[in-house]
Amino acid sequence: SQTIHQWPATLVQPVGSPLSLECTVEGTSNPNLYWYRQAAGRGLQLLFYSVGIGQISSEVPQNLSASRPQDRQFILSSKKLLLSDSGFYLCAWSEGSGANVLTFGAGSRLTVL
Amino acid sequence: DAKTTQPTSMDCAEGRAANLPCNHSTISGNEYVYWYRQIHSQGPQYIIHGLKNNETNEMASLIITEDRKSSTLILPHATLRDTAVYYCIVRLGNTPLVFGKGTRLSVIA
DSSP, X not given: OOEEEEEOSEEXXXXXXXXEEEEEEESOSSXXXXXXXXXXXXXXXXXXXXXXXXXXXXXXXXXXXXXXXXXXXXXXXXXXXXXXXXXXXXXXXXXSSSSOOOEEOOOEEEEEO | OOOOBOOXXXXXXXXXXXXXXXEOTTOOTTEEEEEEEEOTTSOOEEEEEESSSOEEOSSOEEEEOTTSSEEEEEESXXXXXXXXXXXXXXXXXXXXXXXXXXXXXXXXX
């Protein structure tokens, strides 16, 4: 069966520090991968999605970036965090074709101080 | 932008059926209707999806009107653990899910 892992689960970082959140999927190949963010009291916002290694689509301009160095690995990064980057970050995956279900990870809660 | 309209919040008595409506009047012929829910501090959980026909699984039933401009998610016997934000999403093929504000369902003992 397929599983999705996200880490770290909780992170407290100072403004201006770098960020790296990692997501991996097991039990499938060539998945579509997604990063969403949920700010406090707000809805889920799609940040990035990827249909293959090295293929990243950005939905919202910001100081975040995403990379997919391996087929089942998706990384969310920032060189310098802002206060507004605080939120709940969720990774998700779906099969690479067809009208398939997105399965979400448990999330990473980032607090920028 | 989300293509659906949902009530902001609803209450439901424990053990009763919860009927959550969703309007998607601009849905196109090959867009599916998906329902997800998000329990506090967790990732969204898939519930059900459909194209034209009504669908049922172990979690819920999805009723889609004949003109496909609206749908209703039915939780047949709501429990306290069903308290969550429920999202109705229309989606074309394998495109990313775009979440709206959803309906906050409170199941009351």
